[in-house]
Amino acid sequence: MKNNFIDKKKYQDTVEKMSPKTNIFLNCFNAFWSGGLICVIGEFITNYFLNLGYEIDVARTFCSVILIFFGVILTGFGVYDKIGKFAGAGSIVPITGFANSVAAPALEFKKEGYIFGVGAKMFLISGPVIVYSTLASVIVGIFYYFSL
Amino acid sequence: MNYINAFWVGGLICVIGQILIDKTKITSARILVLFVVLGCILGGLNIYDKIIDYAGAGACVPLPGFGNLLANGVKEEIDSEGAIGILTGGLKSASAGISAAVIFSLINALIFDPKEK
Numbered sequence: 001m002k003n004n005f006i007d008k009k010k011y012q013d014t015v016e017k018m019s020p021k022t023n024i025f026l027n028c029f030n031a032f033w034s035g036g037l038i039c040v041i042g043e044f045i046t047n048y049f050l051n052l053g054y055e056i057d058v059a060r061t062f063c064s065v066i067l068i069f070f071g072v073i074l075t076g077f078g079v080y081d082k083i084g085k086f087a088g089a090g091s092i093v094p095i096t097g098f099a100n101s102v103a104a105p106a107l108e109f110k111k112e113g114y115i116f117g118v119g120a121k122m123f124l125i126s127g128p129v130i131v132y133s134t135l136a137s138v139i140v141g142i143f144y145y146f147s148l
Numbered sequence: 149m150n151y152i153n154a155f156w157v158g159g160l161i162c163v164i165g166q167i168l169i170d171k172t173k174i175t176s177a178r179i180l181v182l183f184v185v186l187g188c189i190l191g192g193l194n195i196y197d198k199i200i201d202y203a204g205a206g207a208c209v210p211l212p213g214f215g216n217l218l219a220n221g222v223k224e225e226i227d228s229e230g231a232i233g234i235l236t237g238g239l240k241s242a243s244a245g246i247s248a249a250v251i252f253s254l255i256n257a258l259i260f261d262p263k264e265k
Contacts (some may be wrong), residue, residue, distance in 0.1 A: 024170045031166035032159035035210070039158025040151050042205035047150070060208050065248045067209065072252040078263035089165030092176045093183060093210045094158070095245070101180060103253040108262050118257045122250065125177045130246065133184040137218040137238030140192035144223050145234055 027088050034083070034090035042067055042094075064095050071099030076107065101125040154206030157199065161210040180211060187215025217241050 042063050049059035074080040080100050084091040091097055102122055109121035123130070165183065168174050174182070190196040196216040200207040207213050221241025225233030239246075 022170055024167070027170055028163045028166045031162040035162025036155040036159030036206070039154045039203075039206040039209045042158075042209035043151055043154040046205050046208070060205075061244045063205060063208065064214075064245050068245060068248045069252055072249070072256050076256040076260040081263075089169055089176075089179065090159075090162045092169075092179055093162045093165040095209055095211065095214060097176075098180065098211060098214065098245070099249050099252070101177070102249040103256050106253040106257045107260060110257050110262060114257075118254065122253055125180065126249065128177070129180050129184050130242075132181050133188055133215055133218055133242070134238055136185045136188035136192075136215065137222045138234055140188060140219045141222040141226060141234035141237060143192065145226050145231055148226070 030086060031088045031090035031093075034087035035094055036090075038067070038090070038094040038096060067095050068099040071096030072103040075100050075103040080104075098126060098129065101129070150204055153203045154209075157203035157206035158210055159206075161207075161212065183211040184215040184218075187212025188219045189215075191216035191219025214242065214245060217245075 045063040045066050046056075046059045049062045050056065054062070071080065074083070074096075080091065080096075081104075084100070091100070102125075105124040106118045106122040109117040111117060112121070161183075165179050168179060168182075169176060187196060190199075190212065196207065196212060197220070200213070200216070207216075218238040218241055221239075222233060222237035225237030225240065227233070229236065
């Protein structure tokens, strides 16, 4: 019984020693420049459409759609996962991360069919995002309506 | 100058997400929800538009920008259509992003197969 206890303690020590230490400073640095870079690409796309003569809102929508396109396609090639391991939140927080959160489960559950696999699992992560952002927008709307 | 502001503001928003992931038990899926809702609230309070004026895509591209888009959509729709805008404005303004993500992901799933992990 006592032996067992020591083994457990030893085991826990070993686990602690072997599990990778998260270097928060390095993680933040990588998240900073990779996330910043995606935003710079976004700024470039927005400026491109502004120069074509589109309104700022339309240019920003084009920017979102194009970034979503690349987020999805990179997920398809299996590249976005690799970027994510390196960039952490730098790949999750930009809109490309939202695209990845739709594309990745859709692809992963393909074997369960196109209805309950791709169609349903597509919203595994993005579903809650849409639910709670809709809720937030309705609450904002109610406050705005009654403050007019 | 635009590009520099977009870079550091966008980067900083990502760092906030990274700190939340590393320091708390918040998973990345919850970060997505949290940031979009936060953006929507800041948009409702007219704060986020000021960040966008300064940082451009540095504030539009991160997820709070998506939430802000919903808040602005609701306000514009209420201005033009009245009370029904409370329900229609948010998703209307988010429709391009959601439709794009859904359609691209669907085509993506048709073309590609899951990679071995």
